[in-house]
Amino acid sequence: MSNSNACSRTLTALGIKSESHTEVELAFLQARTRRHFLRSVGGGLGTLFLGTLASKLVPSAKAAGGETAALDFSRDARTPLSPLPPQFPAKARRVIYLHMAGAPSQLELFEYKPELKRFDGQDCPASFLAGKRFAFISGVPKLLGSQYPFHQTGQSGQWISDRLPHIEKCVDDICFIKSMRTDQFNHAPAQLLVQTGNPRLGYASFGSWVVYGLGTENHNLPGFIVLLSGGKTPDGGKQLWSSGFLPSVYQGVQCRSHGEPVPYLDNPADVSRSLRRSMLDTIDEINDQTYAAFGNPETVTRIAQYELAFRMQMDATDAMDIRKETDSVHAQYGSKPGEASFANNCLVARRLAERGVRFIQLYHWGWDSHGADAKEALNLGFNDRCREVDQPTAALLSDLKSRGLLEDTLVVWGGEFGRTPMRENRGGQQMKYVGRDHNPGAFTIWLAGGGVRPGMSHGETDDMGYEIVKDPVEIRDLHATMLYLLGFDHRKLNYRFQGLEQKLTSVKPARVVPDILA
């Protein structure tokens, strides 16, 4: 049975057949891949070093949460990030997640709603308000049609507004989910839900889970890298890339596309690379003596980590240095070395993907289009945001594609909730600029590459773009689907904490969305 067959068979099981069938299929695949791997890798010095660290990384074998045997995520203590095979053959090997912090309006970008346009300026019906909680809307707001024209494009004939002329050219590679839904309507909790599977503080981020589950392919770079643009840290703060209850080795490393890319990467001014080498030689030599005297395996781990740090200094600097790209590449992305821009970050993301970084997370801040001021207005600031991300996003997709990387790189683009079809009326009053309030009930996220079916659209909202009428996808469903593409049954990517087999998709039942899989 070839891998792709196995995959589609499993998929069938997940999508159509009963849960129990899935279990059997997954168990079978798991037996073929992971267990085989573990058998062939074990032994030697590594066995000895399954020391204190490893024991803490490992969910105990007497796991109580799973319905079948838990997966084994134990590793050699010296290499807590060493790669592990996925549970079953995967389509995606890495993720580039482009999070538009603040929640971009789907009604100005992807959701073509001519009916809403027809009712523009009219009082919103009472049924839209009953039992709903809003961040700012109060009293009776007016309906607001899209501020921009839409047209159909590409072979797939998908609708898109005129704000994204570059991304428009990639629609045949894109799979839109127009029926995303969340239960959080404030930015920080909603971003936490998207990125950690839980709206409260203290949980492990998506990237941390993936790096915990799969390790990294390039030890000279962090496995989970975060890049920011738009001038602000996203609303949820660094908790969005925290490892939560997972060991801190799995936390995201915030890097910069200018200056020192990783905190503390550069040697102090007085220390040359050769001096650093001599220093490390001395450290290694003395640590060797310490190990000989005390026999603590952590000492050996430490020696290895110092060597890794030395290599990371070279490799991370190189990976982040976009000056090494040609002028034509810069023209394609719109990147300018030395700036902190989304364009630069997209280019860095491609360089990191090439180098085997597992999870690359970009945040672009400033999409919170309430209309409270010009920067937040749909008719003003929103245009700038579109311009900032349109070209680089499209360049990233086509660049990945031309390099053969899109196949196994899962690209995700979207915010933390949607925006209302009603015009915001903060405090019950008409506002100077045009804006929309938060709508947790419906929004659009799109995916590309990494085993996603291209050129399609999943799910539908009503004529006003307010509520989902077909195929709702919860955040946890998106997570389950992405984990599926990465080779995991989301219920099996576990870590034991507080007596529970914790998982990204948390406690409510989540499902893979079979429709969007290639």
Added chain:
Amino acid sequence: MPGRLRGSGSKSARLWMLGLPLVCVLLIAVYLLRRRSGDEVHFSRDIRPILNQNCMPCHGGVRQKNGVSFLFREEALGTGKSGKRTIVPGKPDESELIARVTSPDPDARMPYHASPLSPQQIDLLRRWIKQGAKWEDYWAFVPPKPQALPVVRNSNWVRQPLDRFILARLEKEGLSPSSQADKAALLRRVSLDLTGLPPAPEEQTSFLADSSSDAYEKQVDRLLASPRYGERWASMWLDLARYADTKGYEKDMERPGVWPYRDWVIDAFNRNVPYDRFVITQLAGDLLPDATFEDQIATSFHRQTPVNDEGGTDDEEFRTVAVMDRTATTWSVLNGLTMNCVQCHSHPYDPIRHVEYYKSLAFFNTTQDADLPEDTPVLRVPKDKTLYPEAARLQQDIAKLQSAVVRRGRQLEEQSQWFPIPLTSATASAALASQWEASDLERQLAGLKREKLAPKKQKEQRKYLQQAIAEARKKAQTETGKKTPLLISGGDLQASPDISGKQAFELIAKVDAPEITALRIEVYPANSETACHTPDLGFIVDRIDAWVIADSGQEKKIVFHLLVPDSESSLESALSAAIESRREPTDDPGANGFQTVPNLFHPRWILAVPAKPLKLRRGGQIKLRLTQTQEIDDKPALVRRVHLSVSGDESWQNLANDDSWSKELAQLTTLTRQLKKIPTVPLPIMAEEPNYDQRTTLEFERGNFLTKVGPPLVPDVPGIFPRLPEGGLRNRLTLAKWFFAPGQPLTARTAVNRYWEQLFGTGIVETLENFGSVGEGPSHPELLDWLALHFQDDLHWDMKALLRELVTSATYRQSAKASGALMEKDPHNRLLARGPQQRLTAEMVRDQALLASGLLSDKMGGPPVMPPQPEGVWNTVYNDSKWKDATGPDRYRRAIYTYIKRTSGYPSFLTFDASDHDTSLARRIPTNTPLQALVTLNDPVYYEASEALAKRMLSEQQSIDARIRYGVRLVLSRDPTDRELVALRALYQKTVAAPTLEPIAATTHGNSRELTAMTALASVLINLDAALTR
């Protein structure tokens, strides 16, 4: 079973012959099975693990598939959907459990589509049912039992009773303990463990030179008495307390006054406050009889919960989150119990019911805090500690006076007769509201000069106010003449939620009373039945005005002499009203209303007392205007249901003319002014809601705070625990004391286990955060019980005494050297045949480098400091606070004084596994990563320390070797070995001499070649494995 086999054998000799070998095999198998597991099946030991692992995920507290659950015995003995009884005690063959685990049909066999149970497991289940399916309480829920000290062969080794437990186990395993660590290593270990700092060279010398038999004990006593002790152990506690200098979530605004709580913790450790007192004060210091100022400070423990200031959030939602956090944190810190699992359903594994969670939550659901930006209620804590008594006295007097005033008003209100005055008309006017707002803003603008603001701020503020005034004026103009009718029902106002924006409500009522001495305005929640647990948004009335309408239609302003509020929270505006009426009563727009923020739980009222009794003709009319321009959670804070009534009682007139009342009010103003003169910071503290405004707790359906079910709950502890005292109050104080009552099974165990983990690296129960049935079992159960009872009954919760026993034990004093054989037998050192070796904590890594380099400041307490961190790390949305690298001694304070921002932790601490302080953290999991190497090698903080250390080595010693020896003693707390000396000397000489190493020489700092080389060497020292461990 053997009997039956014998019987069948007697039927036919042939069969008997054929069956003999089979019978023999079976007999032997049964015999072996029996012998291996003993006759009596123990539920906890034998059965619970099978159920937890194989059955509970689908048939436990979370899911009860087909109506079957194994969480409680009565459930397990019940009947599933199939109609069959799951377990029939004494009758395995009638128990569906046995039928299912042995079924040949793969769709019926349990566990469902997973590996079948082993024959041994099935046999255990069978025999357990046969023996009556006895249920046993899980060990952790049974109080610790007194333990006899084990007899050991090598009793000479024993130094403390606890050593006997360790040694007995080692002897059983055929292991012997390691020899004692050398003195230098021991002093380093105990110094870092007790004070978080390595020993100074003088301390090393004096200990090495001391050959008395209690030389080590003397060091321990010195360390326990050091003020550094409190700083080190406070680190542990502040992880549990999720202590931070900011509020978390999107805006993550500063909590400028939170540090007095941190200082209280440090001080409490140093004063060696017993653990019971330490905890009770933090949980319920405010409720202690004669609570002191410090007791109130301690209650900030549970005000360390995050607050969400993001625009458009529902304060009740995040208040509820905070209350749930307090519940979970209390149980996890004190009992290692995962109570948060029970938020949405019964506990998945432990016998705690869903409703019991909400009974526990009810203890915490009646505090005043409500996710407000101001963090109310706060205690004003003087920046200068010597002013504590004065600030304490003033705040106490103010509180007393306030409650006296409110109590008096409430009493009078209750004794008075009230006559409803039905509304005849109700309208809303946005124009009037905007008009008032504009004049209020103008008043603010005029008052701006008096405020001592920086010129830039002043200018910004002026610009903002001018703009707002213009907008309000414009709005007033465009809306003029527009009046929206409001619904009246049964004579009361019933404004619909459609009414929005800034509004002045004008209510006209018909009055049939001959004389009016007071007007009562009552505001009701939309649904008074449910609001006590699921509240409405609150309201803010900026100003209350009233007129008498003459027959002619002419309106005559009513001058109110007093506003009598129903609660302390509206007292301030009432106060200003009282003073106002002493001035010329005009249309002065100053705030003069009442409010309930952010939520309305119960009907609220305010009384307006006119200067003179009003005499209206029969059928006369009163017009009342409620001006409302404020928002709560970015939503208009409007009253919806209003009931008006009047009183003609003389008592109100008397009150208006009562000297003592106005004197009290004046006194209140004086005290408030005096308090304002003391420079203070606002510390969020716990305070109960007044009796008349308490919330009610119901069970949340599946943890959703918007859907509540069942009857109001009385606060209680889960049924598996000892009962609360009969008849007493069910409040936080009762709960806090209950944790320390005899028979509480987990408080002492959890506490001693935590100390054990801090010293030995792993707890006796490894999962500090979970003593429940799916946590790890104790490695030394008898020791755990012995220590727990010893701590509780003999040491009376004396933390220093406990620590002293632990660190003076023979177990602790062992060398950490591990032979290959021992490594293989006990890689995680759970048996403790060798001494502990742990990586330094994030705090210790910093403090050690600073101490060794001579940079460390020994200043204690005060506001947090900002040692250097990379630029651009802080960039929080809607929050302008900046990280400014500290200069002077504040740059070199101990780690515990570093500013903790929730959304952006201090990077190098996070890299070394420190908590992000978002939620209570019971256990840090140490990692070992290249990013840590980058911190201690390259972080300017560490390079600065290396350079200072190098200067110290250069200036205080002459020869290269002496300098290196000195440096090693400063960092590693011992002399270098010869080989280490050779390696370090070689590095130094190579660096100084080698011209090929560049840029070696004086470059950036103008440092000498010697200093550069010595700095590199010092940096090597602080990066050694031996430096990073203890």
